[in-house]
Amino acid sequence: MKSKIVIVLFFLFAILHHDVWNWDNRTLWFGFLPAGLGYHAAYSVVAGIFWYLVSRFAWPHETEAWAEKGAGE
16 A cells, blocks of 8 residues: 555656746745746655655565575575
């Protein structure tokens, strides 16, 4: 179940990365930050949090333990 959620969220992030709705947006966030740059800054923070959570909760620890056990023999 965890891997299916991760895969769906991965593809969602891939789609959101191509922010075609911001290409012609000339508004400024906080009076100085272009909307596209602000969007990608926020996107990078959220993507970093996502990958942290994936490595923390959805990482296949059993497979990693199995591989490390076999390497010592």
